Amino acid sequence: MHPILLKLGPVTLYSYGFMMALAFLMCYYLLHREYRKRGEKPDFASNIVFWAAIGGIVGAKLFYILEFPSNFFINPLGMIFTGSGLVFHGGVIGGAVAVIIYLNRSQKPILANGDIIIPIMFIGQAIGRIGCFLAGCCYGKISSLPWAVQFPPGSIAAKEHFHLNLIASSAPSLPVHPTQLYEAVLNLLLFLILVKIIRPRTQKYGTTFGLYLIFAGIERFLIEFIRINPRYAFGLSSAQYTSVGIVLMGVILLVFFTKEKTKQKSKMSKS
Template identity: 35%
Template sequence: MGSGGAISFPFLSPAWLGLSLVASLALAGILPGAWRRGWVLALGGCAVASLLALCGVIPWVGDLHLTAYAVAMLGAFVIAYVVALHRARRIGIPERQLIDLFMLGLVGGVVGARAKEVMEHWDEFTRLPDGQPRAWGDALSRAADIDGGGMVWYGGALLAAALMIVYLRGRRIPILAFGDVIVPAMLAGLAIGRLGCFFNGCCFGRPCTLPWAMELPGHPGEHLHPTQLYETVACLALAAATFWWWGRRRSDGEVMLGGILGYAIWRFGNEALRGDTIPTTLFGIPMSTSQLISIWLVAGGLALAVVVVWRRRADPRLRELATRVPGSRHARPAPTGEDNQQEGAEARRPEERS
């Protein structure tokens, strides 16, 4: 199922704009607490998106093309959430907070991944084939057309991680403990997402003569490394390894670091087989931008690993505490309704949360 064989159906007609606006106003005036619960903001966001679509800024009015790429991205998000949910509960993170984190990750992931793609191919988005500048509306519309493919995973992962860290610090959720939960989930989701890249024909490999070389969408007559499938297999292996490691770690942060280092090293090697890389240099050594990011991730991961090991040696109790309660040394009983009410009261008293 490639982008050429997409299923189409009407989506976001003008009636949806009016309906979402009316629903927003109705909820604001009728339902108590609608603003606090975010329902009005969510519907208002739909209304804004519809308005942008009607103005031609976002190409969503008319037929929605349901591509394998879009289905895989949705599947990746669902798989990652399901994998993370069970263990998030075991370390005492309520499902409501996990949903907040995943929404931040979704927004940051999509925006960051697409922004990195646009930056790497700036001229393709801002200039016509003859070199003349595009109209700003056309350029913005092309940049917003994420369903057509073209997103850089590292850009999305870094922005999503930054937003999650801000949330975790604000909620006083241990970052390393949550990292041990989210990294295996992200690896599992990425394995599914790369299948979408395969069907879409993006993130393709170099030409080769190997028996498993494939002709991908958009590359007729070429037999290429299926680097997307290579990464699917690698991410499944890394997800399984980190998932197994989680119950055997000696302190928080080990699983997160293992997954990050493993993926960065793998990605550096897989980039050598890619045929769509953006070149750069490090100390005069040619490499791709993703290889450069992988190097920085390995360097940062090793530095953080030194800190984790030092903490474990400085406090011998960490190993015992990490295994005493299933999941994490920070684990606590699942919150009750009364706990959630107290949590909400605390959130309204920021002066007490020094």
């Protein structure tokens, strides 16, 4: 855990904010490279990343308010205008909606571009999860595994364990699953699977898009079993219910666009 990377007088560089900025820059670089290969204008990639960032932040905030309304009403302005209070799924959905609207208004084929854009999101997610690890948030349950990590005194994990009467107030947290790093590694692997194995072998527009939704939903659903989040019906967290919805969306995309393959190809030839 290293929440502050640099402090120069009144200027503080937080690791989470830095990693989020790095995630957007890396996504822009990869997306710009993909579109340059296809002869697209340079500003197209920057516009996509810009609208994805705006939609992602708005979506992440809205989902946090829906999931933790009591925290929002305690300090609504602070929750809206600070970097805290973000929900991952909300960011993905908000960013996707914003990009789809942009592509539609630009008269660009959504599925073909989605297959280019969507795998790169796994890279952004991986970098963002490293930011979570450095900030000490999004950790997992207590674990005795040899790679379990302890967060320092005063960290979110240590405070929670203290309130549960598991440790003294000045002690580090108990060893926990580094779920942030689990997700970072899984996201990198899923990126490679989509880009190196699946996308080159399919000619069906929307297949990569749909499989991203399925992979991302399953990955988060499973990770939630070792995350610390409130549980609801059937012992599942809100993120798991959202994950189920995302997987279903992916399945619907795959089924629908397999049937519409010829129609979608004709649209691509006109673009």
